[in-house]
Amino acid sequence: MNTGDLHLLTGAYVLHALPPEEHADFERHLPGCPSCSEEVRELAATTGKLASAVAVVPPPVLKQRVMARVAAERQAPPVVPRQSRRGGTRRGRALSRFALAASVAAAATFGSVALWQYQEAQDARDAARRTERRAADLASVLAAPDAKAVSGGFAKGATGTVVVSRTLDKAAFLASGLPNPPEGKVYQLWFADGGSMRSAGLMDVSGATGAAVMEGPLDGASGIGVTVEPAGGSAQPTSDPLALLTLPA
The missing domain is CATH 2.60.40 (Immunoglobulin-like)
Known part of the structure; x- marks a missing residue:
């Protein structure tokens, strides 16, 4: 795989979606490429923040704001050889936006699943506590000395x-x-x-x-x-x- 192709793998790398051989190639490339390193950090930070908010219901406008930011944010082109810059830059920019959108979508999906699981567990705990309180109240009346x-x-x-x-x-x-x-x-x-x-x-x-x-x-x-x-x-x-x-x- 040539260096120009490696510049396009930042999104897939953050999402752990690369096959083993490409994953190894990209990790060897990453320390010597400041632009890829910066993009990986930014994408990882975005997905991390979204995935950590599993216990908070997102406001309805969150998706609109994120997708508007994805469409409006100017992406820095990767540093590639001059002979492939014209086609590579456009393709890299499009895939960079696609990778960011994919990261957001994946994090939102995983966050929604985790939120649902958390809510289900919380509802079960609340129901168990209500049952325990009712049982304790009933026992107190039945066992009262003047019952x-x-x-x-x-x-x-x-x-x-x-x-x-x-x-x-x-x-x-x-x-x-x-x-x-x-x-x-x-x-x-x-x-x-x-x-x-x-x-x-x-x-x-x-x-x-x-x-x-x-x-x-x-x-x-x-x-x-x-x-x-x-x-x-x-x-x-x-x-x-x-x-x-x-x-x-």
Whole structure:
């Protein structure tokens, strides 16, 4: 490979895309070529900065700014023998821009994949922490020294139990034999405050069982209810309660 061809390999070298023989030829050429050395440093710095930003969502205008800079940035022509300068300079400049664009595209792709993987792992950790908090809250109500429970039957053989701790000012609800709600529906818990119903959150059902600490304080609630509501829950019940249980004194 002649020296003129070596000047065109900076982008492929930075992206580790050269075959072994050309990689070795270019590394022998690099120490004695200031223009190639400078271009390699600039391309490596560009890809390094982009790839290190895996935990930050890029602004929407980033791609437009980068591509505009690629199109507008004047590229210094490589130093080549005079007889090949006319064709070599134009080709070198075009390939230099192509290499920079390829570097940016590759770094953006790898950064997007890494960002997606990071976000997936972060979401899993957040879900695990939420599950741990719910389990700890439920255990604290069930194990409270003043915990009292009352049970009752649902339709179709399901049963429900409400456990109350006055010192914690919390109630927990446990269900057994409760089928999954219809498509697009959820189970919603309610505190019965006199003649009105106050939302106490949603309850997931898995394997015909469910357990949840009811959201909000007991205040003056006299009982609890369970209804089937549209996904996301309702401000007030839109269906008749599946069950109504009186809170233990």
